[in-house]
Amino acid sequence: MQKPLFPPGFAALIVAAGRGQRMGHPEPKQWHDLGANGRTVLDHAIDSFAGAERTVVVLHAEDMVRGVERFGGRVTLVTGGATRQDSVLAGLSVLEGSGIGYVLIHDAARATCPPEVIAGVVDALSAGADAAAPGVAVSDALWRGHQGQVAGTVPRAELFRAQTPQGFRLNIALAAHRAAARHTAADDVELVRAMGTPVTITAGSDDNLKITRPGDFNRAERILAARRIAADHAASDGGTQATDTTPADGRGADTKDGAMDVRLGNGFDVHAFGPGDHVTLCGVRVEHDKGLVGHSDADVGMHALTDAIYGALAMGDIGRHFPPSDPQWKGADSAIFLRHAVGLAASRGLRIGNADVTLICERPKITPHAPAMIAALAEIMSVTPDRISVKATTTERLGFAGRSEGIAALATCTLIGGDR
Numbered sequence: 131m132q133k134p135l136f137p138p139g140f141a142a143l144i145v146a147a148g149r150g151q152r153m154g155h156p157e158p159k160q161w162h163d164l165g166a167n168g169r170t171v172l173d174h175a176i177d178s179f180a181g182a183e184r185t186v187v188v189l190h191a192e193d194m195v196r197g198v199e200r201f202g203g204r205v206t207l208v209t210g211g212a213t214r215q216d217s218v219l220a221g222l223s224v225l226e227g228s229g230i231g232y233v234l235i236h237d238a239a240r241a242t243c244p245p246e247v248i249a250g251v252v253d254a255l256s257a258g259a260d261a262a263a264p265g266v267a268v269s270d271a272l273w274r275g276h277q278g279q280v281a282g283t284v285p286r287a288e289l290f291r292a293q294t295p296q297g298f299r300l301n302i303a304l305a306a307h308r309a310a311a312r313h314t315a316a317d318d319v320e321l322v323r324a325m326g327t328p329v330t331i332t333a334g335s336d337d338n339l340k341i342t343r344p345g346d347f348n349r350a351e352r353i354l355a356a357r358r359i360a361a362d363h364a365a366s367d368g369g370t371q372a373t374d375t376t377p378a379d380g381r382g383a384d385t386k387d388g389a390m391d392v393r394l395g396n397g398f399d400v401h402a403f404g405p406g407d408h409v410t411l412c413g414v415r416v417e418h419d420k421g422l423v424g425h426s427d428a429d430v431g432m433h434a435l436t437d438a439i440y441g442a443l444a445m446g447d448i449g450r451h452f453p454p455s456d457p458q459w460k461g462a463d464s465a466i467f468l469r470h471a472v473g474l475a476a477s478r479g480l481r482i483g484n485a486d487v488t489l490i491c492e493r494p495k496i497t498p499h500a501p502a503m504i505a506a507l508a509e510i511m512s513v514t515p516d517r518i519s520v521k522a523t524t525t526e527r528l529g530f531a532g533r534s535e536g537i538a539a540l541a542t543c544t545l546i547g548g549d550r
């Protein structure tokens with residue numbers, strides 16, 4: 131039998147009261163969907179600590195109502211403060227006198243924390259450490275910069291990137307946070323060290339990403355997708371099923387009986403011509419005497435293909451996942467959308483079977499560029515090029531495409547789960 135992740139007496143404290151200003155999105159990042167079946171960043175973070183004796187989640191006052199609706203009864207909800215440090219103290223305070231011996235303090239924004247990172251902290255505390263936290267040794271050279279110029283190189287031999295969960299004896303964490311009062315620290319480890327308590331460094335992971343800026347959601351999706359694929363392989367090799375990401379709503383590939391599960395989706399998109407000197411089609415820049423108008427890079431072929439994947443997943447379309455009203459997608463590389471759709475499929479145990487894209491226009495001529503387009507799509511979708519087709523047709527000069535007012539694209543894609 132597998133050893134439980136948490137011995138008795140361990141609590142998880144997840145801080146989720148930030149506003150995600152660096153993400154620049156109106157909704158704080160912890161409430162964003164991540165992976166499949168409507169699970170949010172915060173859901174993932176909470177689920178990572180399943181099995182802890184208690185879980186305390188610190189929320190912003192404005193989020194309390196939705197927090198109670200979503201988690202009521204499962205976790206203890208506490209209102210946070212103006213800074214992360216204030217939020218941690220609010221969470222620690224409710225654990226005082228509860229009989230809890232150790233607390234693991236974790237950022238909700240670290241939604242993809244691997245179980246082994248948590249286990250490393252728990253093991254260090256169980257072995258007698260008063261405090262332990264994961265770090266990743268810095269492997270790049272480090273510069274100091276001044277006015278856009280390299281001003282020096284910083285020795286990196288003893289440098290680590292600090293991660294969470296940071297684990298402590300509860301009384302030590304409480305005392306350190308209370309003593310801190312007006313001292314603002316980078317993290318909980320800094321406060322505990324200020325009291326003279328040594329902190330053991332345990333193994334962190336590059337997969338323990340703190341979702342902070344636009345682009346981090348895609349990285350997090352890829353981490354979850356890779357984990358899902360590894361779990362599938364382990365299961366089909368007769369190994370043990372890794373933790374995660376089987377969708378709780380049962381909408382993922384049902385492979386329990388080994389049956390093959392094939393999903394088919396279609397997508398259609400149109401972009402009008404406007405001023406410009408090139409168009410981007412299926413990831414390839416094609417010189418032309420006009421451009422295509424759109425909120426993103428207007429890659430009509432890639433949009434149709436992305437919608438075909440969302441269609442096969444029965445998960446809406448690009449507009450649902452990447453609202454055109456959101457300024458962060460202005461001029462965006464459409465590969466972001468396609469990668470997201472492929473990642474969603476993978477997180478549900480579905481891989482790309484094949485994809486077929488038809489571009490509909492009089493000009494530019496597509497055939498000379500089709501091999502490059504196939505290669506670009508195959509690379510983004512992590513499949514071999516023989517699974518991708520890009521072809522073109524005209525409408526015999528009929529309709530808007532025939533009048534060269536724009537380009538339309540049609541795409542079909544199959545997703546396959548179950549037997550390989």
Ligand SMILES: Nc1ccn([C@@H]2O[C@H](COP(=O)(O)OP(=O)(O)OP(=O)(O)O)[C@@H](O)[C@H]2O)c(=O)n1
Nearest residue numbers: 145146147148149150151152212213217238239
């Ligand atoms: N007053 C605050 C500020 C932050 N946090 C939490 O601390 C973690 C790490 O903070 P960070 O990644 O900086 O999140 P935000 O503060 O939301 O982001 P930003 O600094 O970009 O606004 C997050 O899970 C965040 O919700 C918190 O509970 N209370």
Ligand SMILES: C[C@](O)(CO)[C@H](O)COP(=O)(O)O
Nearest residue numbers: 214237292293294316317340
């Ligand atoms: C606690 C932490 O995650 C350790 O790396 C980090 O200090 C929190 O970062 P923030 O962005 O300053 O809130």
